[in-house]
Amino acid sequence: MPKRIANIAINTPVYSLFDYQIPSNMDVRIGNRVNVxxxxxxxxGVVFDIKEESLVDHVKLKEINSLVDNAPTFSPEYLSLISWVSLYYHYPIGQTLQTALPKYISDGKVIYEEDNFSESSIKQNKIFDYSDDQENAIGKISSNLEKxxxxxxxxxxxxxxxxxxxxxxxxxxxxxKQVAILSxxxxxxxxxxxDFINISEVSQYHSGLTEKEKFINWCSIYKGYKKIIIGTRSSIFTPFNDLGLIIIDEEHDVSFKQQEGLKYNARDVAIYIAKNKNIPIILGSATPSLESINNIRKKSFIHIRMKNRVSKSTLPDLKIINMDNKKNKTISDEILLEIENRLKRNEQSLLFLNRRGYxxxxxxxxxxxxxxSKDNKLPMTYHKSKNLLICHxxxxxxxxxxxxxxxGNKEFINIGEGTEKIEEIINYSFPNARIIRIDSDTTRKxxxxxxxxxxxxxxDYDILIGTQMLSKGHNFPNVTLVAILNIDQRLFSPNIKAIxxxxxxxIxxxxxxxRYNKKGKVFLQTSLPDNDNLKKLIKDGYENWAKDLLTYRKNLELPPHKNFSLFKAKSRDRMHANKFLENVKETLIKSKNIEIFGPIPSTFPKKNSLYNMHLVVQSNSKKDLNYALRDCINRVKNITYLNKVKWSIDIDPIDYD
Known part of the structure; x- marks a missing residue:
């Protein structure tokens, strides 16, 4: 009787599975973790498939040493998800699985048994007086929960x-059923x-947990004892026991896209999971992504508007302050006066600048x-509080x-400003105010x-100063003034999604x-008050502005109307990266229905002492694009300069870094 062969995923940068012989006395099944x-x-490793034959001579095949678990750890559905993610994002299947799992599971730790957990119970939530918009949204979604x-x-x-x-x-x-909520x-x-603890016990999953905490929470979700799962992008790979709903909060946020290693978008993976499980998914946002707006236009997604605040308060007035004639001013006198008025009324002010340091x-x-910086030749940011120059x-x-x-001179000029400098100015202007700076430098613990x-x-604070940490989803009931201090540079960024x-x-x-019963004001400082995008956004609102941008991108054949990818190469020698990509281009150009641009330097041509270059590969057909890239990967091993570069593929990129 011929020995059976197991196709096993192993954490290594190889795109294929590895064949191992199954010992005759071992009950190996698809989904088992095995020691090899x-x-x-x-x-x-993890068994993805079992078959009778191998392309490798059976004499050369190693045997599986032992089983980690007697029963399969992973369902065929979960393995199918990992296979799809690996194929779609063009990333080695073993490393894809490694990215998806907590370290303890990858290392073969035995899954917690049932007596380690208590089952969640559903709590009685308080009766809520819903607005008309909320009632409408609840009605539309509730009637479509079975598919x-x-x-x-x-x-x-x-x-x-x-x-x-x-x-x-x-x-x-x-x-x-379980509910997955991604932030x-x-x-x-x-x-x-x-918000959700009053409904049922919650399990959280994200990189802020220790490896032990991730393992325990993963097991509680896997066994089905925790019904509400709240986490960041990595939580989408948790093997839910019986998932019934996915919620993506702030779905527009680019943080759902991982930028290193497996460059997946958790929102898009979540949509794939929901479709395959035949369950609903909710994408929530005050500013939906262009991809979602485009899918609404194509009738692929259902659009539910909520255009009124629950508190009945109106949206804040927005005023542009022209800084073009105030070159020596970091914060305008008008904003300082408004802050003073808020202090007198015991109201809070929020100053937003998306740049830390001094x-x-x-x-x-x-x-x-x-x-x-020696690594990339970019200017280093001065951090006055630590007297450091830091490359961000x-x-x-x-x-x-x-x-x-x-x-040998000892006099220096500060060009531009960061949150530290804003804090210094505000402390000087309002010495008795309670001020807090909120950025990654002050919140490391x-x-x-x-x-x-x-x-x-x-x-407990009068004035909040911070970066994008303050812009997402937080509810500060007493904030009635928001000042946005500097956005001019980003109006001309080359990145795909910058504007x-x-x-x-x-927004x-x-x-x-x-946000409550106090009228709010928003001030936007800029030296470019006549910028077309700014004027359109302020005059017509985000939805109309986004529709115009979609039309503009369609005319230029840009995403989301065109399918984009980047074939990236890094090398200590710029010529090696360029030559490698030239050879990749020669391979790709044989494929049908694709366009190739480059090689061109990245937005940051040099980073961490490596030169960064890429090809832009695009197509009207996602299928044709993925086929061309997959075929190219199979040929990469024969491309000159392969051993001189580090290469990767970014599907649906959010920038050109």
């Missing part, structure tokens, strides 16, 4: 999307847990020398010695950000003001 010998190492539908819950800030989520969630839980940022998870560039006053792209830092190495947000909601992200951020951060 791989390149003289004992490692854990796949993708609902875009398009609700302005303060319209009460969370209460809609909670109502639908309760209905799904009553059917004894773009870890710092938004605690607030979501507070100054993005410092320059010698005598010879114009600028400190630059490589994270490398060096002490600032306050002396020019070129001419675990739990620190949650404490700050709680204090902000309790009115879309900027518009979303402006989102503006929505922090006047």
């Amino acid at each position: 010998k791989f390149r003289n190492r004992d490692i854990v 796949f539908n993708c609902f875009v819950l398009d609700g302005i800030t303060g319209s009460g999307k969370t209460e809609v989520y909670k109502n639908i969630c309760e209905k799904v839980l009553k059917k004894n 773009p940022e870890i710092n938004l998870v605690p607030q979501l847990i507070d 100054s993005p560039v410092i320059m010698c006053k005598n010879c114009s020398w600028i400190p630059r 792209h490589s994270a490398k830092c060096t002490p600032f010695k306050n002396i020019c190495p070129t001419c 675990k739990g620190e950000l949650e404490k700050i947000f709680k204090k902000a909601r309790n009115n 879309e992200q900027l518009a979303q951020q402006l 989102q951060v503006s929505g922090r003001a006047g």
Whole structure:
């Protein structure tokens, strides 16, 4: 009787599965974790398939050493998901599986048994007085819970999307099914847990947990004992026991796209899962992504609008302040006066600047020398509080010695401003105010950000100064003034989604003001008040602006009307990266129905001492694009300069980095 062959996924940068013989006395099944010998190492693999034949001579095949679990750990449906993700994003299947699993599971730790967990119970939620918009949204979604539908819950800030989520969630839980809720940022998870903990026990899953915590929570979800799962993008790969609903909060956020390793978009993976499980998915946002708006146009997604705030308050007034004639001013007198008025009324002000540090560039006053990173030649940001020069792209830092190495001068000019400088100005202007700066420099300790947000909601601070951390999903009841301080550089960014992200951020951060019964005001400082995008956004609103942008992109054959990918190469020698991609281009050009541009340098041509270049590969057909890339991957091993570069593929990229 011929021995059976197991196709096993192993954590290695190879796109295929590996064949191992199954010992005759071993009951190996699809989905089992197994111990195998791989390149003289004992490692854990996962059985994806079992067959009778192998292309490799049976004499050369190694045997499986032992089973990790007697019963299969993974269902065929889960393995099918991992296979699809690997194929769609063109990433090795073993490394795809490794990305999806907590370390303890990958390492072969035994899954917690049933007596380690207690089953969640559904709690009685308080009766809520829903608005007409909320009632309409609940009605539309509730009548379609038994099949796949993708609902875009398009609700302005303060319209009460969370209460809609909670109502639908309760209905799904009553059917004894699980609900997965994805958030773009870890710092938004605690607030979501507070919102849903009154319905049922919640399990969280994200990179902020320890490996042990991730393992325990993964097991509780896997066994079906936790019904509500709240996490960031990685939580979409949890093997849910019986999933009935997926909610993607702030679906427009680019944080759902992973930028390193497996470059997946958790929102898109979630839609794939919902479609295959035939369950509903809700994409919630005050500023839906262009992809979602385009799918609404094509009737692929169901559009539900919520255009009124629950508190009956109106959206804040927005005023542009022209800084073109105020070159020596960082914060206009008008904004300082508005802050003073808020302090008198015991109301809060929020100052938004998406740039941390004191100054993005410092320059010698005598010879114009600028400190630059050795890795990428980009200017280093000055952090005054630590007296450090930090490269925000490589994270490398060096002490600032306050002396020019070129001419010996000790006088420097600060060009531009970061949150540290804004904090310094506000402290000087309002010495008695309670001020907090919120950025990644001040919130590094675990739990620190949650404490700050709680204090902000309790009115323990008068003035909040921060980066994009403040723009997403937070509810500050007493904030009535928002000042957006500098957005000019981003108006001309070459990145694909830059202008879309900027518009979303402006709307989102503006929505922090006047969310209850106090009228809010928003001020936008810019030296480009006549910019067409700004004028259109402010005059016509996000929805009309987005529709115009979609038309503009269609005329230029840009995403989401065209399918894009980047074939990336990194090398210590720029010529090696360029030559490698030239050879890749020669391979790709033989494929049908695709267009290729490049090789061209990345937005940051040099990063971490490596030169970055890429090809832009595009097609009207996603199928043709993926086929061409898959065929190219099979031929890459024969391409010259392969051993001189690190290469990767980015499907549906969000920028050209």
